[in-house]
Amino acid sequence: MSINRLGSLLDKYQQGESTPDENERVEKWFAEHGAIETQFEQMDEQAREAWVDALFADIELRNRQSDQPLKTKKLWWKITSAAAAVMVLGLSIYFYNNYQDGNNLINNDISSGKTGATLTLANGKQIRLADVKSGALATEGGTLISKTINGELVYVINGPGGVPGPNDATNVLSTAYGQWYLVSLPDQTKIWLNAGSTLKYPSNFDGYKERIVELSGEAYFEVSHLKDAQLRRLPFIVKTKNQRIIVLGTHFNINSYGDAPEETTTLLEGSILISALDALNSKTQDTTNNSHVLKPGQKAVYRNHKYVVAKADTAVAVAWKNGNFLLNGEPLDVVMAKVARWYNVEVIFTNDAAKKLRFEGSVPRTSDISGVLRRMMLTRTVDFEIVGNKVYVK
Structure with missing residues (x-):
């Protein structure tokens, strides 16, 4: 046979x-x-x-x-x-x-994360996007804010925004653990927000010399080109806890979770200038290693006040945005941090040696948590146990 x-x-x-x-x-x-x-x-x-x-x-x-x-x-x-x-x-x-x-x-299986986020308007009103129907949600500064039938948050300029001032309308989009969301800003820049992340941005870029947004967590950006009335390009700037990233139009991913020891910026298309905020704010600190121009396929890892620029595995960097867990040799503690955010669980290592184990393979993010864990269990080098909302790594 x-x-x-x-x-x-x-x-x-x-x-x-x-x-x-x-x-x-x-x-x-x-x-x-x-x-x-x-x-x-x-x-x-x-x-x-x-x-x-x-x-x-x-x-x-x-x-x-x-x-x-x-x-x-x-x-x-x-x-x-x-x-x-x-x-x-x-x-x-x-x-x-x-x-x-x-x-x-x-x-004791746990379902995967879902599309969802909370939008906080300038007046403090909060909208749970998973709970509202598609259609118009609000209007701020001449910008219509709506939710599409596909669940995307969209900003469209439908009137004059006026001259920006210190009290401009700032919106905040935040995802809890187990959520992700896609937003299209008024300049048509698209941003995918991963679980446990927060994005702050103005509801309208009219009158600004720079387009500035602030990120805590992880997001993938597809930045559009934009010019002012004098046909000058308006740079797009992302601020994180430790960095400032300047772009003119490009695709890149930023991983900047507050509980992680490092921030990683990965460039897929275009060109970006990254700088460390502490160096920009200091007149005495050596800034030799604190500003870099990235080329496509490169990543910059910022840790302990220093950058390391290296070749990037771009597939791993954006796997979450493409709907996958990609286990391309990352340490298990890094993988489990992603699992914790996406499945909204607490991960507890009872065996510290397991933190450095590395695995290969791909699992859809739509899988229940057992699908991810059992893939790694097949190697017989690690074991998992689920108790309530806790995952024990043995």
């Missing part, structure tokens, strides 16, 4: 199209290899492939056993039977342990 035939037979069994003899054969395989049908159905693609590969290897061993010459058959039977027994036992233990652990995750 080929491995393709084996896979086809399992598919027929699951779809209820197998014969009674085939049902008996498949159920015998499940029994011998430490799994049951429901567990097999719950396996992700990688786990299924591993299970089918091991089953096929076992069948091959048994088939070879019957093909040996009579003189050597007895000895070969002992060897292959022992090997098969070890393999079957190993598989049984593997799947028993994996799905005993997996049962805890499934029984």
Whole structure:
């Protein structure tokens, strides 16, 4: 039997199209290899492939056993039977342990984050965007603020905004853990706001010499070009806790969570000038390492008052915006910080050594939390337990 035939037979069994003899054969395989049908159905693609590969290897061993010459058959039977027994036992233990652990995750599963945010207007009024229907929400400074049918927050200038002053209308868009949102500013700049983030910006850029927004958390920017009445380009500036990023029109990602030891800016298109705020505000500090122009494909990591500029894995930087968890060799403590924000859970490491484990793979952000955790559990190097809103890493 080929491995393709084996896979086809399992598919027929699951779809209820197998014969009674085939049902008996498949159920015998499940029994011998430490799994049951429901567990097999719950396996992700990688786990299924591993299970089918091991089953096929076992069948091959048994088939070879019957093909040996009579003189050597007895000895070969002992060897292959022992090997098969070890393999079957190993598989049984593997799947028993994996799905005993997996049962805890499934029984206590936590749903993925959703589209949602809170908009705070200049007058202090708060609007929970997930709770309101599409349509007009407010008008400030000649700008119409609305929610599209797709859930995007959109600012459109529909009248003169006047001359800005010190009391200009500032809006605040904030996402809780387990939320994300997309906003289109009046200059048509698009900003994707990740979980646990806050963005401050004016409701209208009319009369400004610079477009300044403030970010805490993580966001992906697609900045549009904008010129003033004298046809001068208006720079777009993002301020974070430690940095100032100046752009004219480009695509980039900023990770600037307050509880993280570093800030990372990753450039995908265009050009940006990044500067450390403490250096800009100091007349005595050495600023040699505190301003850099990034090129596409580069990232700047700011930590301990210094920048390190390096080649970026842009796919990892924007995976969240594209709807994925991308485990491209990041340390587990970094991965679990992302999990904590997206699933709104508290992560507790009971084994500090696990913080430096690294994994590969991709999981959709629409998956329940068990889908992310079980992918890493397949390596058998780490274990997880969910208790209420806490995830223990063992």
